[in-house]
Amino acid sequence: MSIQVFGLPVSRGVAIGRAVLVASSRVDVAHYYVEAAMIDAEVRRLGAARDLVVQELTALKGDVPEDAHDELVALLDVHLMLLQDDSLSEATRQWIVERHYNAEWALSSQLEVIARQFDEMEDEYLRDRKADLEQVVERVITALGRLGGDSFDNPPPQGQRDFAGEDPLVLVANDIAPADMLKFRRSVFTGFVTDVGGRNSHTAIVARSMDIPAVVGAREASRIVTQDDWIIIDGDAGVVIVNPSPIVLEEYRFRQRQVELERARLDRLRHTPAVTLDGHPIELLANIELPSDAQAVLDAGAVGVGLFRSEFLFMNRAGRLPGEEEQYEAYSKVVKALAGLPVTIRTVDIGADKQLDRTPQQMERVDHNLNPALGLRAIRWSLSEPEMFGEQLRAILRASVHGKVRLLVPMVAQLREVRLLIEAIERAKAQLRARAQAYVDVAIGAMIEVPAAALMLPSLLKYFDFVSIGTNDLIQYTLAIDRADEAVSHLYDPWHPAVLRLIAQTIAKAQELGKEVSVCGEMAGDPAFTELLLGMGLRSFSMHPTQVSSIKKRILRVDSSVWNKHIDLICEADDPQVTYGRLQTAVPGHVGG
Structure with missing residues (x-):
């Protein structure tokens, strides 16, 4: 009997395959394929x-x-x-x-x-x-x-699909932690379903970045679905169909073919320069998590890495953090692969929904933190662990001799922390000089994720060479919404007037002060915001490699000068999304999606 389960659509497209259930055992279970x-x-x-x-x-x-x-x-x-x-x-x-x-x-x-x-x-x-x-x-x-046994950290090559038989596989779980998503992103799963989660939970964001259909918040999905059931994931409608009828199955297979044709058309834009109708060249960069992602950046036609999330090097390691040499090798691999294109490495952003494996003593310390999103995370955590932070800074500086490296610091909010950061960087340079190890003075950037940072930007930019707006956290902190909390996730609103005004002000002020500015959060890879960001004056976007072609297609059809005239009207509106929607049908600089 066919059953429909409804959840939240978080990553578009259709996935069809056999269900693989991740058991909710109290013991951590590794999932990998055996040769x-x-x-x-x-x-x-x-x-x-x-x-x-x-x-x-x-x-x-x-x-x-x-x-x-x-x-x-x-x-x-x-x-x-x-x-x-x-x-x-x-x-x-x-x-x-x-x-x-x-x-x-x-x-x-x-x-x-x-x-x-x-x-x-x-x-x-x-x-x-x-x-x-x-x-x-x-x-x-x-x-x-x-x-003992093998580790999922060293899975079989991506192409070995025959390990699971001929049938494609989809993953069904109560929830998937960010560390587990890191494992599964390199596997053969073609879609995800979770019982819990919101549109902007980490699971949803990773699924979108992987360009894999996903439905979250499907409540009882992991109890209704059994191992090896055939299921359809409709990432557009937020529907999971368990054991579909032949007619329904064929309809969705037709939709899958249509999506594949559209992707093939987008691939033809890969090496086309991203230039607006009014002649502004736009920099399209890629976000990555691991050194192995470097090739995807080049394949997508991105012109560099706008965000290397270094914290993923620190996860799934049973409490053993990577040392300086291991990090140096990882960063160098990306820098060398990009062959002169810029690589922006963010210092470790641990905390909130991205936690490290910890010892019982460390867990006791974490358990006292009632709200990890407001606790010891990102730059706060790095400054509290000077030995670890020094190793990372030295590794990044050493990798800079192989190409164009930029250093990005997450969750900047206090000038006191900025001064400590600068001291840490200078200390790392001195240590490298004492060792006679080469490095290059890299550009240093601040992530604008906290309203305080956006409001005090002129003071911050005395210390930084560029800024990158992390819209995911900026929205969360501006609206006091924990995006991982299902109870309030519906209030997470990138169209909120306060959010748009902070983004517009940050872009304008950075450009006024002669500093580069980019957006590296979810909004950069969402075509719904492309005209808006271009109208605000943004000229650098960073997103997952799979999103580059669709954003480029949008950019090629936009007259940014026309949209610039309407930015104040949109940002000052009570409902910016409605105002923006009306303008899309009237503004000549918009030629459809």
Whole structure:
């Protein structure tokens, strides 16, 4: 039977494929594909982990005191029985052999299948045995961790789709943390569905940047969908169709082909210079997360990297942060690949919804922070960790000898912090000179993400060479909205008059003071804002590589001088979006999307 699940549309397009559920186990589970030659070894690893748990439980059973309650021994017997049940052991083996899942993923997938069967049982006692099953699976997953294995940080090449069979795959989960999104972005998934999240949650932003259809806030999706169900993700309407009929399936496959044709047309603009109708050249830069993204920048026709989010180098590392040499190699790889094109490296922006793996002691410190979006994050965190910050600054400075590097600092708001920043940079330079290691004096920029920074821009620009407007956080902090909080995410509004006025004022003031200004947040890659930003005088946009061609297409059809005349009218309106919409039908400098 076909079922429709409704959520929030956050990334356009259509994805069709087999559902892969990420289990909500209390134990972290790695998800990666196993090389064909390693299948037997992975099956043996699963068996060894099971045998290890059997030994542990048998030993526990032997140590039970004679006066212990009989139910304790009975419980251990139940766990031992579950470990050797074919519905768990043999079926898990099939996930490894047929789908090339690693043992942990296979085990958690089979847990989802069996847990559904327990939920449907009428007998309350039998339903309650699901908890025993979960405990057994978690024991085996923990044992697998002790035995070791591959890491998702080193997944098979992108092209090896045959690992999962011929069918495309879509990911279904309760939620996907930013660190997990970093893993999954390099996998074979063609779409995402989550139970929770808002239009501007990190999951939504990453899905858009990957140009992958996604629906978030779909509530019970991960409970309704079962492993291997065929599902359709309609990223335009925010609908997930489970087990669609043949007619519906064919209709959506037709829509997929139309999207692919449009992408092919956009690809032809790749090497066309981005110039407005009134002759203004526009700089289209790309946002990246990892060194491996450098080739995508060149393939998209971007003219440089406007934002290298260095914090992703620090994530998924079990608390072990990258040192100076590792960072230097990562930054240098991008700079060399760009071959003279500018690379803007943002210092680590940890905090809020992007957390590092932490030790229990560090977690205790974090738990006291009731609102991480307003806590120790970005430049605040870097200044509180001078050794780590010094390593990063030295690595960035050393990479500058290989090309044009610019250093960008997130969440600037206080002149006191700016002075400490400058001191840290000078200290890093002195340390490199003492080592006789080469570096180049790089341009230093401030991210304008806090209203205070926008309002005190003239004072800030005494210390900085350029500014980059991070619209995602600027909107969040201007409107006092936690964009990761579903309860208020509907109030997150990039069209709010206060937001538009701050952006317009920042662009105008930076240009008046002779400083370069760009926008690197979500608005830069959203065609709905292209004319508006051009009218404000913006000449540098930075976005995910997949968004470059669609924004370029828009730019080629815009007369920015005409839109400039209407900026005050739009920004001063009670409802700027309505005013903007009316002008789009009347302004001659707009020739449709």
